[in-house]
Amino acid sequence: MLHTLADMRRDYIRDGLSEANAPLEPFPLFQQWFADAVKTEMPPVEPNVMTLATVDAEGRPHARVLLLKGLDERGFTFFSNYDSAKGRELMDRPYAAMTFFWPSLERQVRIEGRVERVSAAESDAYFQVRPLGSRLGAWASPQSQVIKDRAELEDLLASIEQRFLDQAPHCPPHWGGYRLLAERIEFWQGRASRLHDRLNYRLQDGQWCRERLAP
Helix, strand or coil, X not given: CHHHHHHCCCCCCCCCCXXXXXXXXXXXXXXXXXXXXXXXXXXXXXXXXXXXXXXXXXXXXXXXXXXCCEEECCEEEEEEEXXXXXXXXXXXXXXXXXXXXXXXXXXXXEEEEEEEECCHHHHHHHHHHCCHHHHHHHHHCCCCCCCCCHHHHHXXXXXXXXXXXXXXXXXXXXXXXXXXXXXXXXXXXCXXXXXCEEEEEEEECCEEEEEECCC
């Protein structure tokens, strides 16, 4: 098995990334790469899938896959249960890292920065466009808590369905959005022989500094 893993590799030859075709600030480049991913990636890959890493109060890292649900000049937005493990971690240490990987394009983007909650109005606006099942699930699931079995979760859902039988579920107080305020964004373009292109943007005194990193 270890021998098989050692032999698993692919060479990246699709594209390159140079300073000549990269803007001085990172957001236009991310938007272009994301648009490319939307056009290029095929199911089951979802272009807005990303890995979110947080750190708990003891300094231990935790990572999980989430969906990006908003992007503007303020930052990168995702939604979750505030009482979940990630919610507690962000309460203690409000910093996180995101990683996007688009295999068809041989591209990766890493984003790091401080995290804040979005406004209640923003959370409610997004909550209302979610499918009904997802809205009911946000009420029913005590996310990250230990439960006895699947039946307990289904009983919780049944209770919530009865509660909202004659009304649309509103946004729970324990659920909402987070925005990662980027302080560092690295764009990685795979190249042959592992000599990849890496352009790193750092926020320094309110201005973005662009630099090339060795692969």
